Amino acid sequence: xxxxAPALLGFVLGAGIGALVVWLLVRRAARQVRGQIINRHHLxxxxxxxxxxxVVLSESDFVLATSTFARRLGIVRGSAIVGTELQHLxxxxxxxxxxxRAEIRIAGPAEEPVVLAVRVLVLSNQAAVLIGExxxxxxxxxxxxxxxxxxxxxxxxxxxxAIGLLAEAAEAAADDxxxxxxxxxxxxxxxxxxxxxxxxxxxxxRLQAVDPLLDAQLVDVAGLLSAASxxxxxxxxxxxxxxxxxxxxxxVISGDPGELETAVTNLAQNAVAYSEPGAKVxxxxxxxxxxxxxxxxxxxxxxxxxxxxxxIFERFFRVDADRSxxxxxxxxxxxxxxHVAAAHGGEVTVWSRVGQGSTFTLRLPDGSEGGTR
Ligand code: ADP
Numbered sequence: 001x002x003x004x005a006p007a008l009l010g011f012v013l014g015a016g017i018g019a020l021v022v023w024l025l026v027r028r029a030a031r032q033v034r035g036q037i038i039n040r041h042h043l044x045x046x047x048x049x050x051x052x053x054x055v056v057l058s059e060s061d062f063v064l065a066t067s068t069f070a071r072r073l074g075i076v077r078g079s080a081i082v083g084t085e086l087q088h089l090x091x092x093x094x095x096x097x098x099x100x101r102a103e104i105r106i107a108g109p110a111e112e113p114v115v116l117a118v119r120v121l122v123l124s125n126q127a128a129v130l131i132g133e134x135x136x137x138x139x140x141x142x143x144x145x146x147x148x149x150x151x152x153x154x155x156x157x158x159x160x161x162a163i164g165l166l167a168e169a170a171e172a173a174a175d176d177x178x179x180x181x182x183x184x185x186x187x188x189x190x191x192x193x194x195x196x197x198x199x200x201x202x203x204x205x206r207l208q209a210v211d212p213l214l215d216a217q218l219v220d221v222a223g224l225l226s227a228a229s230x231x232x233x234x235x236x237x238x239x240x241x242x243x244x245x246x247x248x249x250x251x252v253i254s255g256d257p258g259e260l261e262t263a264v265t266n267l268a269q270n271a272v273a274y275s276e277p278g279a280k281v282x283x284x285x286x287x288x289x290x291x292x293x294x295x296x297x298x299x300x301x302x303x304x305x306x307x308x309x310x311x312i313f314e315r316f317f318r319v320d321a322d323r324s325x326x327x328x329x330x331x332x333x334x335x336x337x338x339h340v341a342a343a344h345g346g347e348v349t350v351w352s353r354v355g356q357g358s359t360f361t362l363r364l365p366d367g368s369e370g371g372t373r
Contacts, residue, residue: 040064053116053132055081061090061128070132073106073114081130086118090128093120103135115139144315151316152201155330159194163187193328200332203262204315207339212256218367219257221293222247225283228264232272232281240277241299243268247285251293254367255344263340263348266333267297267360273327274358275301292346292363300357309350313338337362 043065047054053070057063063079070076081087085104093100100120105113116132123129166187173179225247236243253260264283271281281299288294304312304319311317316331318324324331334348337360341348346364 052134053118053130055130057081057090057128057130059126064127069134070130072109073116073132074109075106075132086130089118089120090130093122093128097122104132112136112140148315155197155316156194159190159197162190163194166190193325193330196328197330197332200330200336203336204332204339207259207336207343212259212340212343213254213345215256216254217257218252218254219260221251221253221285221295222249224253224257224260224264225285225295227261228268229283231261231265232268235269236272236281239272239275241272241275241279241281243272243281243283245283247283248287251285251287252367253293253344253364255364259340260344260364263337263362264295264297266337267348267362270329270333271297271299271301271358271360273329274323275299279357287366288363291366293366295362295364296359297362298357298359303354303356303358304350304352305354309352312350313348 043056047056047065047067050067051069052067053073053075054067055063055070055076056065061081063076063081066076075082075086081090083104083106085102089100089102089104102118104116104118106116107113113136114134115136117135118130118132120128120130166183170180170183170187173183225245229243229245232243268281268283275281279299279301281297281301284296284298286294286296308319312319313334315335318329318331321331323329337348341362341364344364346362349361349363350358351361352358
């Protein structure tokens with residue numbers, strides 16, 4: 001044995017033990033890592049809060065983990081995917097080895113069905129992942145825009161057509177001054193209607209384009225109510241409706257004074273328009289239990305049924321189109337109010353009973369808290 005032999009043996013043994021220790025450590029670490037990634041509990045924790053519907057399935061389509069949204073939608077029950085369309089999509093992804101895609105309508109927990117853009121992909125270990133993104137909002141937006149354009153076309157065509165016909169009729173009746181005067185009176189009313197409609201359409205598109213809080217001012221709520229009441233005074237007098245204002249002094253809102261005045265005026269004009277002679281309309285303001293500023297416009301007029309209350313904030317929706325037209329309505333007033341409220345960080349709510357009256361409440365953040373934002 002050479003003098004180096006013990007040292008060599010020691011070296012080999014040491015290296016061997018070292019390698020064994022490193023191997024054991026690596027194996028432990030690998031097990032820990034594997035445990036952390038594959039553990040269903042942790043996977044569930046990761047997926048849980050995701051906004052999309054995500055489902056991870058085993059090789060045999062057993063649900064391993066899901067996002068909360070997927071469970072809420074009801075596309076997973078127990079350990080299985082529910083719904084033939086989703087099951088077919090999963091089968092297609094397994095058969096083709098490609099990502100399978102489809103847009104699927106799901107009844108969901110809400111009234112409106114949820115439209116999911118679904119992708120299913122199969123991983124190299126044959127596990128599968130289903131990802132469903134909620135497209136309902138985008139779709140509703142597109143539908144609303146399409147309806148809006150169709151409605152605008154219809155609403156504009158009516159007074160434009162009438163103006164043309166009335167002008168022709170006035171010309172044809174040139175020898176009869178009374179008839180000409182009557183036609184011209186009607187023509188003026190249609191022109192006013194057209195003017196109001198165009199102004200409201202412009203107001204709505206402006207509301208969508210500009211954020212009123214970017215150049216916000218402090219607006220005195222009492223001043224707002226009295227300005228709206230002044231703008232309705234003539235209409236109220238003509239309709240024999242009494243108008244009162246009771247404002248808590250010192251309240252301020254941060255925002256666009258013009259938009260806020262338009263919103264309160266629209267509510268007050270409606271309250272007068274949808275009330276019978278002798279009715280009472282009250283504009284009041286105060287602070288809600290949660291500190292929000294509340295502007296209430298109440299009437300004891302015709303009221304709105306529960307079914308219609310759900311639709312009155314839609315553009316061009318009217319319970320009674322003839323009555324709305326007769327009072328100069330365009331069907332856009334409440335959608336403008338809703339936009340103004342939302343753009344100012346607030347909301348508009350309605351309480352109403354048919355035959356008893358209505359109260360519309362604009363709830364807006366207190367401007368004195370943050371000053372102009
Ligand atoms: P319009 O220009 O027709 O008044 P709005 O958007 O302001 O349009 O209102 C939509 C519909 O809601 C109205 O046509 C009317 O049927 C109903 N409505 C609004 N305010 C009242 C109210 N205070 N009382 C009863 N019905 C109302």
